[in-house]
Amino acid sequence: MSISNKELLESSDAGLISPFFLFSNGAVSAITEIKPTTEEITDWRSIELISAITFAGAVQFSMFFTSLWPYLQQVDEYATESFFGYITAAYSLGQAVANPVFGFWSTRINKTKLPVSVGLILMFLGNVLYLTIDLMHSNQRYTMLVCRFINGCGAGIMSVMRSYAIMASSPKDRARALSVNTGALALGLSFGPAFQIAFSPLGYPGWQIAGAIKFNMYTAPPIFCLLMNAAGLIFVQTIFREHYVDVDRRSKIALEQKS
Template identity: 45%
Template sequence: MGNPKQKPSDKKSIISIDYDEPQTDWRSIYVAAALSFVGSAQFSLYFSALWPYLQILDSTSTEQFFGYIVAIYSVGQIISSPTFGYWSNAIKQVRIPLYVGLFLMFLGNALYIALELATFPKKYLMFICRFITGAGSGNVTLLRTYASTASTFKDRPRAIAFVTCGQALGMTCGPALQLIFTPLGYPGFQLFHTLTINLYTAPAYLACAMNVFGAIALKFLFKENYAGIIEPSPSSSPAKPTMATSAIASLPMYDITAVLVCYCTRFTQMFINTNLETIGSAFSMMMFNFSETKAVTYTAAAQGCVGIFTFLTYFAYIGLKLETYISSRKACMLSLVMLIIFHLVTYSWPFIPGHVEIHNSSSVIAAELRVGCNTDKFSWCEELAPVNVYLYYAAYIIVIGFAFPIMNITVTTLFSKILGPRRQGTQQGIFQVSGGVARMIGPIAVSMLYTEFGPRMAWNMEIFVIGATLLAWCFFYRRMIPLQIPSIDPEICVMPTGGTKIVPNTPKPRTMSSTSASNE
């Protein structure tokens, strides 16, 4: 490599040139954020009404089967996420896989609308349509990958904050959108004398519309410009290397241990989020004596408040650049601590005075009076102490509203930096799979524990998972830093003969200083 302090008499000469610096395409980042919202909302849009609607369609459905319905969504996502990621890497674009994902989500929601028309057991059709929708939502992987590779290193936190903000708002605001349709009631009104629009089917109509508008935005507003990737030019050859090929040759392997910790953190985040949404309505109906309609209303209102806190958190990162005041590592660990505090505060401790209200088949007159804990279904009702309803929802809104969005930004940003300036479709797909596995295992595990042992055992399981992840962060804290890339002279490319050559209009290779790494 040439030395800029060489004397004029040196045999090697150095030519100074200007070259174009890649820029982040912010309009496409904004479109990716909107599409991320659309994809994530497909998962949470139904949660406050899914269980009550299933009871209406098939009263024989159990909490355990409902857990399977929630989990099958994640099975579809587990299959599609790495598939979309690998496909994207192979064709070096995200547009076509994104179209496929939007179509699958549209199809799944259309089938959900037609549930009442089914002639075979409706709970199985709900099972199928949630699988299809989950498979389509795997395109969220592509959007996060695009934000990670289409932004410069300097813009990376802000770009990922936009896309993860869309994802988080979709997850948290989805149930809140249900509140808009509550006045429709059930059975609602008919459309074309066949389909019905009511409290439970209206979210599916909204989801279909969002998918259509998402496809339109993808067609006319989205462009694929990758400013965060270092790779060889298609025209380059071994005889005439460019700076990009030199950069690729020096790009080291990422820290596998740090990547695994990110996978575990993503698993924990989605495990807790899915479990709380899965048993949220059933828990409130049992613990707080809520009717089905009241449970839907309160859960949706709480999610709306969570959405406000989520928006404020993302504003702090996007507008106020919160990452300059607290590192990604510390913010992520703080989020895990907050989740543990939430479970301790809302735990049904045995020393809490009183008992939850109970009922059975012989103690009620009308269906609307079946509130509290059903002793015909659960053997643990008489041993359960009541959680304060105001304490539960206040803790839920504050802790979940801050912890989840902070974790979304910090883990996703740090994961991208750990991988470095390379195509990340496959790795981001696996990252999404770790969350999908949590969405698959979580609902089944929590519904089984809830049915057999009550909410205390479900809370114990979640505290254990959060605690194990927090310990992993403590052990490997020093390794959770961006990829360290050897410094490369941006103006000189060493030729095989020992001379130097200037390559104009070639992006500068991204380097990572020790100071920037320590700030993480």
């Protein structure tokens, strides 16, 4: 079967044929084999899971807004408003430092699961340390500062998860996927203070639950966050399957062209 040079080049560029060239009388002939196109499918399951983790991370940012200062006044008599400003800024500083680090790491290894897992572990450790504030006899304000910084570093995975929502979606679904992830972030920021209000009836000092650890309106939020982080880590390790539309499509086309 003979086709023109222009048709051959267009078909070859599209990845639809693998030509075997026969040169005869200056004309190009080709025996062509039709290749199936690679369908771009959005993995909504992984995007929804990543968005759920985004929601949990946003909750952990906003839930402590209303309780940090009252709690600090309860546990540390030397706490000042100016130092509380440092505590508030520590979270944002940690996130600002960790964001590019997680982004570079994820791009370098072409993976999302490992950076997200590390971010969840950092947030888990930050909340564990937050639980110990009430057990200390001095300098609780510095412990709270470190806690918020560690939590901010863990929240650096937000940009990685937003990028994944884009890369795991097909071009026609990309706007919807990004909306799902952005919506989860907005909902988390909105629901965080509501969760804190729900814990307010517990009062202070609350009930002793394990050793000297007490369950009250100030320790319930980090315990809740610990559960969210643990659940997120388990789901990422067991259910989450990385899927990149553009990368997978190019890999399949390359394999087809080699075969």
